[in-house]
Amino acid sequence: MDSSTPQWLHWKQKGDTKYNNGNYLRAIKCHAPSEENERVWWLTAKALYGLRRWRECAACLEKIGGLYAETGERREVLERCRVRVREEEGEYDWGGMIEGVRAGDGKGDLDCADYVGGIEVRPCAVEGHGRGLFTTRDVEAGELLLCEKAFGAAFAKDEEEGEGDEETMRVRAELAMGVFVKLVRNPSLREGFGELFAGDEVDEQRDLKGEVVVDDTFVQSRINYNAFAFPLLTSTSHQQILSHPAGISTDANNRGIWLRASFINHSCYPLVRRSFIGDMMNFRAQADIPKDTELKFGYISCLEDVETRTEMLAKYGFRCECQVCIAERATSPEKFKRRKEITKMIIELFEKSKAVGLHTYLDLLGQIGETYIVSPTIEPRHAVVVPIINIITGCQSSALHLQVIQLVQLLLINLGFEFRVTQDNFRVLRWGYLIDELVMALADLRDAYAALAQTELSRDAESVAKKCYLIMCGEELSWEAAYGAQSERRKGDKGGSEARWATEGKWREGGGPN
């Protein structure tokens, strides 16, 4: 230090350098020893904001406000702190967040706080499952259980610009580098990151003080087990899934890591659904869930067959023994063969536009059902989804509203839902397995009831459809554009449902039951 430099200025300059390098905690330590200097407090407040310590940041700004004249910039940060505190209580401006993602030019780095509702990390009772996320109270289907900002995220370039595997490698490397730099600059974040599952045999280095060394092993071992790809907006990928033949989202090449969400274990029959608005991940309950239940969700697509799922999960170092896997493994090869044959028969009927009545399709769908050895509440009957969706589309084109209603109800039963329908009331009693196609089918149910002037039933069907949409996409605001009165599908475009058939054969207009 130059002897002419006052001590407060020396600490301030040191703190500024640390702050500019993103080393917030050290910045606070440098700034704090100074007297109640306006600029020092302001930098301290900004450092606290960077560390996501909103309440302390607000207290700091209020302190400056009490000592010095107000400035617009400080008022703005104080207001942002207040918004963050409301977010911590579960009050989010979903519309503003969607706008933020759209304005982000391919990046979804949102300035939002985390919300944790009715869940906590606990050790699992099953040996080898480590820790898991459990409900601390009864929760209802659709409830927001977690909204968490990524600890680190890397965003893929546009499809055209990206170069397949090379782009995937770039995104992975960017994520690892971003996490590494963050941990090196902010020692206070190391403990939380270090808590993540890192495999059983990770060889971590310790320094002379016994503290873990932030190196490639420390970062990469945790990224391997906890990071995953995510879309910028799940509402967009929901539409893509419905309109792409193979049901694959083209918008999930970004990669991120979330600390709290990382404690959730896998099941092929998930109880929660994860969705994204930028780098904010939402977990919503997919059913009414009692207190003290372990929440699980699908690490991989649960629509794959059990061999593929087992292979995909092997990279996480475990074999899934959930209810679906157990049932599927116990099903004989003959039953799988029969399932395939019947599905093929249904496709052929469609392709040849044979004049068959709905009862023929219902009979064949029933035969698919007989190839399952347990109830759909245990193992959802995925094999009926594509046929039913296509038969619904066929019925719609012939204005067969009663048949649409019958088919959507059949789909619900095959996915493990239980419901009650009276003359003026349609209510879900038990939530089953949620898939993107179900939202579309429930919107069709709403339209079919409306066409038959069953207004109350149409309203109830829409409310169930909207709840499913909320669970799948995280928010309801985009519902109107996707399925509302002004949406393309209400104007005649059925959201590409015809293309769903293309996985096995091609659906043609005019096919289906008569």
Ligand SMILES: C[S@@+](CC[C@H](N)C(=O)[O-])C[C@H]1O[C@@H](n2cnc3c(N)ncnc32)[C@H](O)[C@@H]1O
């Ligand atoms: C993202 S972590 C989940 C949290 C982890 N249980 C913990 O204690 O930190 C993923 C790891 O959890 C374990 N795991 C997750 N789901 C499992 C399941 N269904 N059966 C057995 N182990 C599971 C596996 O070791 C997996 O690699």
